[in-house]
Amino acid sequence: MDNKVEIPRKAIYRLSIYSRCLKRLLENGIETVSSSALASAAGVKPAQLRKDLAYFGQFGTRGLGYPVEVLLNTIREVLGRAKLQPVVLVGAGNLGRALLRYDGFRKEGFEVLAAFDAKPDEIDESRIPVPVYSDDGLEDFIKENKVRMAIVCVPAEHGQAVANKLVDAGVQAILNFSPIVLQVPEHVVVTRVDLAIELENLSFFIDRD
Amino acid sequence: MDNKVEIPRKAIYRLSIYSRCLKRLLENGIETVSSSALASAAGVKPAQLRKDLAYFGQFGTRGLGYPVEVLLNTIREVLGRAKLQPVVLVGAGNLGRALLRYDGFRKEGFEVLAAFDAKPDEIDESRIPVPVYSDDGLEDFIKENKVRMAIVCVPAEHGQAVANKLVDAGVQAILNFSPIVLQVPEHVVVTRVDLAIELENLSFFIDRD
DNA sequence: ATATGTGAACGGCTTCACAGCC
DNA sequence: GGCTGTGAAGCCGTTCACATAT
Missing domain, CATH: 1.10.10.10 (Winged helix-like DNA-binding domain superfamily/Winged helix DNA-binding domain)
Structure with missing residues (x-):
C-alpha cells in the first residue's frame, strides 16, 4: 500500500x-x-x-x-516514537503535580523536562521529579530545548493565554486538561482531556431513578 | 423531535x-x-x-x-445531571490519589464516596478527602450505596479483575485510566482515558527530525 | 433581516465477503 | 484449513442549503 x-x-x-x-x-x-x-x-x-x-x-x-x-x-x-520526546508541563496544581509523578509518560518514551507555574514558590516540590519554574521562562525554555509537546493543566481562565505562549514558542501538540476549548492555528494539534466531562458523559448512560 | x-x-x-x-x-x-x-x-x-x-x-x-x-x-x-451522583474510585496510586484531590468532580455534581485499594494500609491518607478501604469491601459498599459509576486507576494487570467485580456489584459506567481495554457486558459503558496513548497519538502529528 | 430547524447530499470510516496465499 | 489483504457495500455522522419563523 x-x-x-x-x-x-x-x-x-x-x-x-x-x-x-x-x-x-x-x-x-x-x-x-x-x-x-x-x-x-x-x-x-x-x-x-x-x-x-x-x-x-x-x-x-x-x-x-x-x-x-x-x-x-x-x-x-x-507513530514517530523512535526516540525520547521532550515535553513541558504548565500548571503545577493538584492534577499537574500528579501527572508529574505519573511514571506512565516516561515509560512510554516521553520525558517531562520541567514544569512551569504562575506561582512556583508556592509549589511543594518535594515529591516532584522535575524542576518547577516560573511561567516567565516558558518561551525561552521551549526554544532552547526544542520542545514540541506540552501538557496544560492550568485553570480555565489562563488556558488560552498559556496556549498562545506555547504556540508562539514553537509547540506543535498540546495535551489540554483545562476545561476550555483552545483556539490554535491549524498546524497545532490539541487533544482535550476533561475529566469532569468524561464522567458527565458516562452518567448519561446509567439508569435513572 | x-x-x-x-x-x-x-x-x-x-x-x-x-x-x-x-x-x-x-x-x-x-x-x-x-x-x-x-x-x-x-x-x-x-x-x-x-x-x-x-x-x-x-x-x-x-x-x-x-x-x-x-x-x-x-x-x-x-444528561441526567439533576442530582448528585455517587462514585467510587479503585486504585489509590499516584494518579488515583490525584483524582481524589481533584475538585473538578464535585464541582460538576459527582461525589466520590470512597476509594478502594489492594493495600490500603500503605496509602498516605493525609491529604485525601475520602476514606480508603480494602478491595475486599468493594462489592458490598457499591450495593449498599447504590453506586453506579466507578473510576478505575489500578495497574494494567488488575484492571479486568476489578472491572468484573464492579460489574457484578451493579456498576454501569466506568471511567478507566488503566492502560488496558476492559471487556464488559453490553449494558456497561466504559470510557478509557489513557494519558500515555494521548501523548503518543499527539506525537504523530509533530514534525520529525 | 436574521437565525433556527431539517431533509438531502456528502464524505469517511467500518464491516462484509471473498480472492489470494501459506 | 486458516488467515491475511482488499475492493465493494453499508452505515453513520457531518455539512449544506433552504424553507420557515420572528
Missing part, C-alpha cells in the same frame, strides 16, 4: 492501542498473533485491525498471522 | 461541552446566544450544534437565538 493515502486519525489512535497489546504479547513470549486475537484484545473487529495495518504495509502471513515483534517495531516507527 | 431517534454518543459528548460554555455565558449575564456564537466557543460548526440540540427539542427563536438559561437547564436534564 502506498504512502499517498492518508492514515485516518482514528486509525492512528488505534495504532497506539495495538502497540500496547503487542507489548504485552511480546513480554509473554508470544511470537505470532492473528488479527482476530489482537483485535479482541484491543476492543475492535478483526477487519478493522487488518485495514488499519494495511495503511502502512503488509506484515502478516496468510494462514498464520502477524509477527509480534516486527509489527510492534513498525508501529512504533510509524 | 421525538424520543425514538437515538442520540449519537458523540452528540451526547458535545452536550457536555455546550453546557460548560453556556455556564460561562450565564455567569457573564448573557441571556441569548446564537448557534454560531455558541458553536465557535465549543469548537464545532453551527449546523452541528443545531442538529445536536434538535435531537431532544426545539429551544431557539428564529431570528434571535437560544435562551442561555433554559438551554443550559435542559441539557443538564438530558
